[in-house]
Amino acid sequence: MTLEGIKVFYFTGAENADLISPDAYLSDLQNLSKPGLVDIHLNLLHNYSSNVAEYLVWQNYFRTHQPKTLLVWGKNDPFFPEAAAKAFLTDLPDAELHLYNTSHFALEEYHEAIANNIKSFLN
Amino acid sequence: MNNFKVSYKSVNIDGVNVFYREAGEKSKPAILLLGGFPSSSITFRNLIEELKGDYHLIAPDYPGFGNSDAPSPNEYEYSFKNITDTIEKFVDQIGLKGFNLYAFDYGGPVGFRLASKRPELIQSLIIQNANAYTEGIGEGFAAAMLFLQNRNEET
Numbered sequence: 274m275t276l277e278g279i280k281v282f283y284f285t286g287a288e289n290a291d292l293i294s295p296d297a298y299l300s301d302l303q304n305l306s307k308p309g310l311v312d313i314h315l316n317l318l319h320n321y322s323s324n325v326a327e328y329l330v331w332q333n334y335f336r337t338h339q340p341k342t343l344l345v346w347g348k349n350d351p352f353f354p355e356a357a358a359k360a361f362l363t364d365l366p367d368a369e370l371h372l373y374n375t376s377h378f379a380l381e382e383y384h385e386a387i388a389n390n391i392k393s394f395l396n
Numbered sequence: 397m398n399n400f401k402v403s404y405k406s407v408n409i410d411g412v413n414v415f416y417r418e419a420g421e422k423s424k425p426a427i428l429l430l431g432g433f434p435s436s437s438i439t440f441r442n443l444i445e446e447l448k449g450d451y452h453l454i455a456p457d458y459p460g461f462g463n464s465d466a467p468s469p470n471e472y473e474y475s476f477k478n479i480t481d482t483i484e485k486f487v488d489q490i491g492l493k494g495f496n497l498y499a500f501d502y503g504g505p506v507g508f509r510l511a512s513k514r515p516e517l518i519q520s521l522i523i524q525n526a527n528a529y530t531e532g533i534g535e536g537f538a539a540a541m542l543f544l545q546n547r548n549e550e551t
Contacts, residue, residue: 274434278434279434282433282434282435285536296438296441297435297438297439297441298435300435300436300438300462301434301435301436301438304436304461304462304463305434307466309466309468310460310466312469313460313466313468313469313474314433314434314460316469316474317433317460317474317475317476317479318433318540320474320475320476321476321505321541322541323475323476323477324476324504324505324527325530325533327505327508327509328528328529328530330512331508331509331511331512331528332528332529333512334508334511334512334515335528338511338515338518340511340515340518340520340521341519341520341521342520342521342522342523343520343521343522343523344523344524345522345523345524346524346525347524347525350525350534350536351534351535351536351537352501352525352534352536352537352540353501353525353526353527353532353533353534353537354532354534356531356532356534357525357526357527357529357531357532357533357534358523358532360527360528360529360531360532361523361528361529363529377501377525378435378439378525379524379525380439380440380442380443380500380524381442384442384443384446385446387443387524388443388446388447391427391447391498391522392447392450394520394522395425395451395496395520
């Protein structure tokens, strides 16, 4: 995993690149540069299809238990875009949804707003 | 004041040291923060600062992530199910009886497995850029999966 590869997750869809601190992605690079880590992560990524096979189980959990739910989302995320957020509303129609004009790592630009969403939601 | 500092700890789960960040008073509502690829609990560093006065925050690194041990794939099965088992034991070992689950990225597949298995632990869900629906898989992710599939067929 290269620095450029890691940065894709942070910068694609970000509102203002000047607000993305290098602290997290440089730490990620350091962690992923340890011996054997690339193999470990390819192993796990390859196992991702086991999650798709579980979707119906989780959807059934949402539908039957109706956990109180807050959705906070970087809407420009190319991996799990806005449609991923809205899909939860199928089984959790009472969920509270907040979309932000940012990337996958929404907390980099919007941690204050998301913290405020959480405080209101849990009060 | 001490309760408002962030601690950096680890616990041993089946021979694997699992690192976690912890902050806030244990008497306050708990939030378990589960992150994803290609990062670690560092994802939550700013959120923890914002919330530590009001909540008990716990952010573990999965095996192979962040500051946790990264045993070889011969010693530890890197599957979402097995990582969920590790996190379930982690939750029980640190004595968390119930929590609000913040699920980001891989925190979805890990957290939703745990919630489906142990619904009594879950006080609420806070979901951020994590997926549980076929229609939620974006083009970027679909391309990565296709690449892996092809890579596998070639090897």
